[in-house]
Amino acid sequence: MPLQSNIARLSHRMLSLPRAKKILLMMAADLLALPLCFLGAMLLRVPDLQIVSQYGWLPYLFTPVATVLVLAACGVYGAVIRFIDIGMLLRTGVVLALVIVASFLVASAYDSTSLPRSGLVIYWFIALSWITASRLSVRAFLRSGTGMTASRPEPVGIYGAGETGARLAQALRAEGRYAPVCFFDDKRELKSRNVAGLKVLRADRIGEIAAQTDMRMIVLALPAVSPARRRELVHAIRREGLAVKTVNSLVELSDDAITSRSIRDVKIEDLLGRAPVPPQRxxxxxxxxxxxxxxxxxxxxxxxxxxxxxxxxxxxxxxxxxxxxxxxxxxxxxxxxxxxxxxxxxxxxxxxxxxxxxxxxxxxxxxxxxxxxxxxxxxxxxxxxxxxxxxxxxxxxxxxxxxxxxxxxxxxxxxxxxxxxxxxxxxxxxxxxxxxxxxxxxxxxxxxxxxxxxxxxxxLGSSGSVIPLFRRQIESGGPLTITHPDVIRYxxxxxxxxxxxxxxxxxxxxxxxxxxxxGEPVRILDLARSMIEMAGMTEKTADNPGGDMEISFIGLRPGEKLYExxxxxxxxxxxxxxxxxxxNEYSVHPLLLAKLIERLLVIARSNDPSLIRSAIKAIVTEYSPEPWVGQGGAPTRPAAQPDSAYRRLRSRRPAAAMLFGVAVLQTRRVPPGLRLPANLVSVSH
Incomplete structure (x- = not known):
């Protein structure tokens, strides 16, 4: 206990130092260690101290000092050690490579006996090892002293042993919040393989592994999987009593960064529609x-x-x-x-x-x-x-x-x-x-x-759409309201x-x-039942009066279709x-359309619904205010409207149709020999 208390005090004291002093401490440690790294590299190349000394003192001073200066310029010392990540270590490796190239060029220019290139390559490995090991050691020390590692990482399984799953496992291990236990995947070629240091197991062993490892959550690392397959996996995992989260979809993964922040709860949107297609750049x-x-x-x-x-x-x-x-x-x-x-x-x-x-x-x-x-x-x-x-x-x-x-x-x-x-x-x-x-x-x-x-x-999820409405109704205890049991939507x-x-x-x-x-349309009733299930509830019905959430049918709203x-x-x-x-769909001649819209905007100011509907119908001839409902409530298409002289004229000779329409609107008289559609007559009069 005294040792742990001293470690805690020392770590807190280090953390309380001004940022400038922390940077100076890191630079001083590197200035002491890197010359020794360089000497060790030369001795590994030529295990004779007398031969190594013939290169003089300049390389043992220039290369480490140059390394520290370039690391500082590239912001490596500005990184917070407690939250160091793989990105900073990769940047350090690149910086060291640039320093080695510069050292070789300087040595070649000012010394007849140039440094051995293999010795410089060895220095790259030793220096990078020192920088990595020292930072990780300090990070572990600071975290242990401040209690950051007091809570045990949560064991999780990753479903999907592809590239996304491998990158996720590496990110989770580096961040320390989750501890990946293994991969689950049904691909035969991955059976019993090792990916990112974890074994790949069959999906039917999820329950067994959960009991052995205290695993309580599975992360779906399948950003491109179809919603139908995702639904199957979610239901199968929940049957084992485990929580399910998912990595963001391809659409949401706009960059290559995959971290623990890429993990989120499974939403109803993930279980609908179809697999997205990445945009063509x-x-x-x-x-x-x-x-x-x-x-x-x-x-x-x-x-x-x-x-x-x-x-x-x-x-x-x-x-x-x-x-x-x-x-x-x-x-x-x-x-x-x-x-x-x-x-x-x-x-x-x-x-x-x-x-x-x-x-x-x-x-x-x-x-x-x-x-x-x-x-x-x-x-x-x-x-x-x-x-x-x-x-x-x-x-x-x-x-x-x-x-x-x-x-x-x-x-x-x-x-x-x-x-x-x-x-x-x-x-x-x-x-x-x-x-x-x-x-x-x-x-x-x-x-x-x-x-x-x-x-x-x-x-999905737009303002006023059915999903946010269902969420609010579930949170308030229900019931979930649906206009009609047969309503379907894309x-x-x-x-x-x-x-x-x-x-x-x-x-x-x-x-x-x-x-x-x-994609395929979705039945709103099925959507409601899925959301009830995702909330951990059961539907209340005549056969299940003890259910948690009732679904109520309130009838179609004015102007609503059963299907779109x-x-x-x-x-x-x-x-x-x-x-x-x-x-390819019909259009209206621009001059005629302009006249019709002008009249529509004038009529709209009257606020007379019947006049407004007639004015709309003069432009959109297929506008039908009545919902299309067939026998038994099943959706049906409306009967095709009988063709008219005007419709035939518009399809064959649009210019003549335009003149005809303008004449009607200006004179309010139908030219002899032509029959005006009823909707246009109602507006022209």
């Missing part, structure tokens, strides 16, 4: 690197992630636009903390403010615009039609016009699957926004702005969605409508990216 950076970028709706779920992805690609400057002060403050603060050297400009205001948008594009020399600003919550927009139309339609028109006026290179609209055969105002306004961008592309020269649209499904991770949007913009040629491969679609038709073609498709 040539597409990912094409519209961002070295360019001025504007993100509208920068404080939203998609907008904020777009900002994060853009910042990783070194833009010349990033402009943020959002009408929510708190959202704008939050994302700006985060970005400035993480990327302090990138020029960042936060603009508070609305995309409907044409003067503000024009000012940003003009003064900011913006090259690329990602238009993510929109009202997206179906019931809210359905109850506030006029404001939804103003923000979603007028905002898209302002962005499209300003991009052309200020010669923006690329302008990307973030759209939604709810724009396909919409049953609600939100989806219909997003389809109008798509038509606006299509019309802008048609009226832009080949060398002008490149417009495109990207259609997303639901993004889901995608927010980082992957943002990466695909950026890559799609780089592929655009003008007027492109890109549809993202959202990504395409109006089936006319798609592949793109350069395996997860991005190009869709």
């Amino acid at each position: 040539e597409l990912f950076a094409a519209c961002v690197r070295g360019k001025g970028v504007l993100v509208t709706g920068a404080g939203g779920s998609i907008g904020s992630e777009l900002c994060r992805q853009v910042m990783t690609l070194a833009p010349r400057a990033l402009h943020l636009l959002d009408h929510s002060e708190f959202a704008l403050y939050s994302i700006e603060h985060e970005l400035r903390d993480r990327w302090p050297h990138v020029r960042l400009h936060a603009h508070l205001g609305s995309v409907c403010d044409a003067a503000l948008v024009s000012h940003i594009l003009r003064t900011g020399a913006v090259d690329t615009v990602y238009h993510a600003a929109a009202y997206k919550h179906v019931p809210v927009v359905e109850a506030n039609m006029a404001e939804g139309i103003r923000n979603n339609v007028l905002g898209a028109q302002v962005i499209a016009d300003a991009a052309r006026a200020h010669e923006v290179q690329t302008c990307v609209l973030i759209s939604t699957d709810k724009a396909v055969r919409p049953t609600n105002i939100m989806g219909a306004t997003k389809r109008v926004a798509e038509l606006i961008f299509q019309a802008a592309a048609e009226t832009t020269d080949a060398d002008g702005t490149t417009y495109c649209m990207v259609r997303l499904g639901n993004v 889901f995608m991770l927010i980082p992957e969605a943002a990466q695909l949007v950026i890559q799609a913009g780089a592929m655009a040629r003008g007027g492109d409508l890109f549809v993202l491969d959202m 679609e990504l395409l109006i038709g089936d006319n798609t073609r592949p793109s350069r990216h395996p997860r991005i498709l190009c869709a």
Whole structure:
């Protein structure tokens, strides 16, 4: 006990020294030890002291002093020894190699008897060993004295003996918080092999090893595994009574650093969707690197992630636009903390403010615009039609016009699957926004702005989405509310969605409508049951009245579909990216569209729902406010609308159709011999 007490006092005294004195102590220790290291290296090369002495005293002084000076210049002495890591040791090895090369060149220039190169190589090994051993010894001493090693590292198993698992095991051993016990892997070629100093065992031995080693947690080191396989592993491990954590996914691992901070809890998002595809670098950076970028709706779920992805690609400057002060403050603060050297400009205001948008594009020399600003919550927009139309339609028109006026290179609209055969105002306004961008592309020269649209499904964890709602309901004791037992949705991770949007913009040629491969749709009822299980609870049902959490069905909301679609038709073609498709869908002639939108914005100010729906339907002919529900509540497609002279004319002779439409809107009279669609008649009158 007295010895331990003295060690503690000495370690605390060393820790309380000023930083400058600590550095001087390390440098003094190295100045004493490194000459001896150099002498030892020469004696190993030529085991004769008389021969070794013929090189004179200069090499034994120059090389160690040069080593200390270069180590200091490279910041090695500035590292906190208690938290030394493998990165600092690697940097030390590189620095020592540079010193050895310099020593050999100096010796060759000023001494006819140059130093043996093999002796210098031996010095590199001995000096690096000294620096490593001395630092690790001091670290162990300081940690023992301050109680940092009082708590025993937590034994963990690592599932996945690949490169990620090996790097994770090395990082965990170096940090000391976790003690890797072994690897688990089902690959036959890895059976009974040794990886990173740990044995690889079959997965069916997890329970046995846990009982032998007091292991209570398994870390999944499988960043590229499919969600289906991840679900299987999570359920299998939990059946053994063990906790499960995971390494970040490929999308989240934006760099090569894997540490204990890369370990996190398994989230419901990890068990849905499909395995992500890493971005194609040539597409990912094409519209961002070295360019001025504007993100509208920068404080939203998609907008904020777009900002994060853009910042990783070194833009010349990033402009943020959002009408929510708190959202704008939050994302700006985060970005400035993480990327302090990138020029960042936060603009508070609305995309409907044409003067503000024009000012940003003009003064900011913006090259690329990602238009993510929109009202997206179906019931809210359905109850506030006029404001939804103003923000979603007028905002898209302002962005499209300003991009052309200020010669923006690329302008990307973030759209939604709810724009396909919409049953609600939100989806219909997003389809109008798509038509606006299509019309802008048609009226832009080949060398002008490149417009495109990207259609997303639901993004996991976005504001207002079902997953945060279920989490809050579970925390408050339930019940979990679902509108209908047959509701299904497409889901995608927010980082992957943002990466695909950026890559799609780089592929655009003008007027492109890109549809993202959202994988297989997910039944919301199954999602709710999975979240109950992940919370360690059971569902309360008629067969299990003692369950913990009830699921309640509350009925479809106004304008809600049982299922969403990504395409109006089936006319798609592949793109350069395996997860991005190009869709060919109808457009409206720019002059006719301008007249229809002008009338829509006027009618919207009346706040008359029936007039607004008629005005919307005049533009989006497939807009149908009634949800599509078949017998037994199963989702069905609506019956195809009967074709009309106008629709046939628009498909065959668009110019004539445009003149026809403008004539109707200006004169409110149908030309003889042509039949006007009912939706257009209702607006023109």
